[in-house]
Amino acid sequence: MNVRDLYASIKGVQHLLETERDTQSYLSEPLRRRLWLWRRGFLTRSGVLYGLEESNYREYVTDSQRFVRTKRINGPWSIALSNKLAFHWLLHPFDDHRMSVYGMLHNGSFHAIDSLRPPRAIGDGGTSRSRSRSKPSVTSAIGPSGTRSVEMGRSGPSHNPDETDRNGPDWVVDRLEDERRLVLKWVQGGGGNNVLLCSRVDGGYRVNGDRLSEPAFRSRLADLEDYLVCEFVEQGWFPSELYPETPNTIRIVTMYDDAAGEPFVGAAIQRMGTADSEPMDNFSQGGLTAEIDVETGELGPGAQLPYDGDLEWYATHPDTGTRIEGAQIPGWSRIRDRILEFAETYSYIPYIGWDVVVTGEDGEFTVLEGNSYPGLKSIQVHGPLLTDDRVRRFYERHGVC
Known part of the structure; x- marks a missing residue:
């Protein structure tokens, strides 16, 4: 084991222990059960989620395997997924499925990354948005305060000194106008940690639902270091109907089958926010998750x-009453096949x-993030992963189980 893997393993064990410590406050399982x-290799919470017994526990990827061993699968390339800016650059060949990353707040300044792209056209039903950039071009857009944006062609960004090194809070406030x-x-x-949903409202601002005055908002921004400033991607009608107060994302886990020379989808789930999880849809914060038939x-x-x-299980959403069980993701086959194309490119x-959000009715979507060792509790709550022979072989090949 090299130094990088050793460090990742130590951090994984630390994270595992911290997670168990945090869950003890609300899961009152007997000590004998916890020891079992x-x-x-399981956390106490997993015993409740999966209904673990002597007869079935071997069918699940354990928490120790997820926290420690799955971190090693991608080797040095895990950095390209854990660093959101590196992942954004990695996806440049699939620009139509990237959200705009306008820049970064660093040392109190705004450092430009992408051009300020023109607004996306409203699609069918007024909910989907798409942009057309089929031809190489250099654009120059006037910013909200009369400043000129970064110029960017298909080869990548070129930073405009009028935009880079502007005061960070000023730039965000201006852009929110x-x-x-x-x-x-x-x-x-x-x-889902360290994500701030910022909006301009009458008389001030909201950050993850908390209302702030402009001075308080500027102070909050001034404290941020190495934060990416990204466009807010409007979700389509389907995820919005599930729960309109949060982004409702799909998690698709791809695995590369070396023997077959192709990627496959190991698991897929639809995540849904709730009144408990706002402003995010995270399962660990009270959101819902539903298995997707691949x-x-x-x-x-x-x-x-x-x-x-x-x-708790729900056939309909507990807050909106929208049907969950049996609902069909619009354009699913196109979404799945396009994600597999991405996975093939990055074999x-x-x-x-x-993590993707559906933006239209015919397979339109935007990739929000990539994860190098995705969480499994929100997936395996619907059934063990290792009952799928192809998934088991993948994990065995990479030394996970």
């Missing part, structure tokens, strides 16, 4: 993480958890 789970909503992400964050795009029932008691990165 720990000896087999035009776009009304932006997403700020810490370049190294994961799991062949048809049909959803199973929604599951919600229990804070005490038993796992040297064999294990990727793609």
Whole structure:
């Protein structure tokens, strides 16, 4: 084991222990039960989620395998997924499926990354948006305060000194006057942490639902270091109907089959926000997750993480009443096939958890993030991964199980 893998393993064990410590406050399992789970590599929470017994626990990827061993699968390429800016650059060949990353807040300044792209055209039903950049071009857009944006052709960005090194809070405030909503992400964050949904509202601003005055908002921005300033991607009618107050993303896990020389989808789930999880759709924060039939795009029932008691299942959304079980993701086959095309292009990165948001009715989508060792509790709550022979072989080949 090299130094990088050793460090990743130590950090993984640390994360595992911290997660178990954090879950003890709301899962009152007997100590004997906990000891049984720990000896087999599972957190207490997983015992509740999966209904683990002696007869079935070997069919699940354990928490210790996920936290420690899956981190090693992508080797040095894991950096390209854990760093959001590196991932954005990696996806440049698939620009139509990238969100705009306008720049980064660093040392109090705004450092431009992408051009300020023209607004996306409103699609069918007023919910989907698409942009056409089929021809190489250099654009120059006037910013919200009369400044000229970064110029960018198909080969990449070229930074305009009028835009780069502007005061960071000034740039964000000015841009919100035009776009009304932006997403700020810490370049190294994961799991939905360190993501700020910022919006301009009457008399001030909102950050993840908290209302702030302009001075308070500027102060919050001034404290941010290495945060990417991204466009807010409007979701289409399907995810919006599930729960309109949060982005509702799809997680698609691709695995590369070395023997067959092709990628495949190991698992896929639809995530849905709730009143408990706002402003995000994270399962660990009270959101729902529903299994996606990889062949048809049909959803199973929604599951919600229990804070005490038993796992909750929903055929309809508990807040909106929208049907979950049996609902069909529009354009699913096109989404799946396009993601597999991405995975084929990056075959040297064999294990990727793609977070995408559906933006239209015919397979339009935007990739929000990539994950090098995606969380599995929101997936395996719907059933064990290792009952799929192809998935088991993948994990065995990479030393996970």
